[in-house]
Amino acid sequence: MIGIDWGTTSFRAYRIARDGSIRDRRASTRGILNVPDGRFGDTLREEIGPWLALGEDRVLLSGMIGSRQGWKEAPYLPCPATPAAIAAALTDIEFDWAQVKLVPGLSGTDAAGVAEVMRGEETQVIGIPALMANGGIACLPGTHSKWVRVEHGRIAHFTTHMTGEVYAALRGHTILGRTIRDGAPNSTAFEAGVERAGNQGGLLHHIFGVRAQTLTGQLAETDAGAYLSGILIGHEIRAGLAGHPGAVVQVIGTPDLTQLYATAITACGGFAERHDGDAAAQGLALIGAHAAWDRQL
Amino acid sequence: MIGIDWGTTSFRAYRIARDGSIRDRRASTRGILNVPDGRFGDTLREEIGPWLALGEDRVLLSGMIGSRQGWKEAPYLPCPATPAAIAAALTDIEFDWAQVKLVPGLSGTDAAGVAEVMRGEETQVIGIPALMANGGIACLPGTHSKWVRVEHGRIAHFTTHMTGEVYAALRGHTILGRTIRDGAPNSTAFEAGVERAGNQGGLLHHIFGVRAQTLTGQLAETDAGAYLSGILIGHEIRAGLAGHPGAVVQVIGTPDLTQLYATAITACGGFAERHDGDAAAQGLALIGAHAAWDRQL
Structure with a gap:
């Protein structure tokens, strides 16, 4: 077929x-x-x-x-x-x-x-046999990330997080874009953003730190994109892991995205297993x- | 002068x-x-x-x-x-x-x-004599909302929340805009958004509900803007009141914005006193x- x-x-x-x-x-x-x-x-x-x-x-x-x-x-x-x-x-x-x-x-x-x-x-989740057999959590990162809960061989429930699309809108259409410049991937800045998401103050406050810290010289403009990405992904993952501390998350997607998410899931106290898009097949x-x-x- | x-x-x-x-x-x-x-x-x-x-x-x-x-x-x-x-x-x-x-x-x-x-x-905060004399919390809603803490006659610390700018970016530059149409102010939809901000799942998930609920007919497109506004303002206020349950918040700004914020602060368990822009004078x-x-x- x-x-x-x-x-x-x-x-x-x-x-x-x-x-x-x-x-x-x-x-x-x-x-x-x-x-x-x-x-x-x-x-x-x-x-x-x-x-x-x-x-x-x-x-x-x-x-x-x-x-x-x-x-x-x-x-x-x-x-x-x-x-x-x-x-x-x-x-x-x-x-x-x-x-x-x-x-x-x-x-x-x-x-x-x-x-x-x-x-x-749903098709990609079904493509992970161990997940369907044993139950657990899947995360499919992207424009609209999905967190999916499998129980008793069924897709039980799921939530959508607009992480990728919000990143693009913030970078392209808010003041944050003015102090973000393209730079090499920086895992230190990304992980700082993930950690920032765990502070008090909430997402709407945390993202302003991208601007305040670039203006005050605490964050390089070429690292600001990675830091913003870390804040948003960190918020998504903390919400996804809430109530499931130390969970194993099956992360399904392109290698670059699953690598980022695996890093962030580990930083938030979870465990990640990575799968590529062939799960759909x-x-x-x-x-x-x-x-x-x-x-x- | x-x-x-x-x-x-x-x-x-x-x-x-x-x-x-x-x-x-x-x-x-x-x-x-x-x-x-x-x-x-x-x-x-x-x-x-x-x-x-x-x-x-x-x-x-x-x-x-x-x-x-x-x-x-x-x-x-x-x-x-x-x-x-x-x-x-x-x-x-x-x-x-x-x-x-x-x-x-x-x-x-x-x-x-x-x-x-x-x-x-800072000038507007100084313009509220009771706040400077007795200490407390001020909220200045807007594109970049400020939450300001006054202690012992001094502006002690403050946080910025990108609420207004994020609203505009989400409405103008994400898929959410496709199911939001201009409508009369709807305080029921706004308050539903404020309450939604208190659910588990996080902001990046809550905002997707604007789309999911308009697609499934649970939310009118003409109410979707008020609902989205409620979600964002609700997140801001919950972060601002964290650690200060039941606080009195001095809300300073234009009458329409301070009315919205006062409603939301009350819904989140706080108390609001409203002030107009003449506080700057x-x-x-x-x-x-x-x-x-x-x-x-």
Whole structure:
């Protein structure tokens, strides 16, 4: 089968063998925002045409491609959800060259009863077998980071943190950007930011320290971006670990982000295990194995 | 004397009698960002010329006019600072039509030793006589809100919270803006946001609820701005009141902002007393009374 993690700004496809191993992969920047005029079918055929020619006829899509802004809206499935329940809730989509199904996103509520939604991260979480078997916490860092709790083989609940998007907005559209200059990654400044997040005063106060400390010469402008990133990620992680001190967190994402988060989780008293984006392929394979495909096209 | 609160985007001048009463006032939008080519002297003469013609020859300026981006940089005075110490640290400025002096800004550190600075708010705090006499907490809401602690007649320490600027950045430059539409002020939505700030999960999570709840129909798009404002102000106030439950907070600012903050402070278990921007005039009068003016021009 072919499994595709089709997000807002990226497209990652995997050709997956029956035993779940990845036979081939390809990636492009043709996320849903970069597909003109809703030409999702044409884009799909261009991207995976060679695999279709090899006889692959089952395609499973997850991510924002199933949103209102994507190819077709796949209704959210409420939490708690097992992989089998997700596989039973796929949405079929018209495509002349193969069977195509969409993985639903998940909906839920946080501890206070406030609505939550995700699309795509559920597939990556399902792709970590030990997490699904034993339960635990997953963190998927990014523009909108997700913290996901797995219990009894089900995705039980999750929270979204706007860490990446807030970083970009603060840097690009507030006074903080005036004293932040590009610099080499600085883990000392980053870790100082993570530690700062544990002080009293709150996030809205801590971020002002980026400006005050650059103005007073206590922080180099080339380190200020790393420090701001540390403050925001530190706040996210402290919220994610609250009530779970010393927890093991499965961090899933690109190597640079999971490295940053692993450093920060350790600094906040947790333990991190890192996984790359191929977790999506494993999750797609598992959902695909449960799915009701037609025997022939 | 003439006292002027000359900020980034506004200019507020007061003609003050010997007994501290305000004889006349004028305001314009000629904040330092709106004065072209550094023509601060010309601007001042245009704004207060009629009062100079009446024989006023002492002018005291506070606010960002004393910053590096202003007329002349007035070095920060370190906290703790009394009104007399501030009056002894004025910076003289060249002006052909009157004696002009600049109030210094204050510098300090927060509880964790991180640098803090302010310009202009110190003058407003000094303008609340009961606060200076008895000690207590002041809150000056705005783009960069200040929380100021007065002890033993001195401004002891203070913290800055980027509440107003973060609100604008989130609304204007993140996905949250897509589901926020202008609406009539809604105190129920605002108070729901203030309460939300007390939940677990942290600010970066709480703000995502603006989007999740508008998408799921739990929050009207016309109420989403008030809700977001409540979340941010709620976080600021909870940080400001931490360690001081049930405190009385002197809130100084424009009537609309002090009303919002007073509502939120009450919801967070504190007590609020509201003051308008004329506190600056009282502070300028008090500093001016301590200042060493030349007997004649």
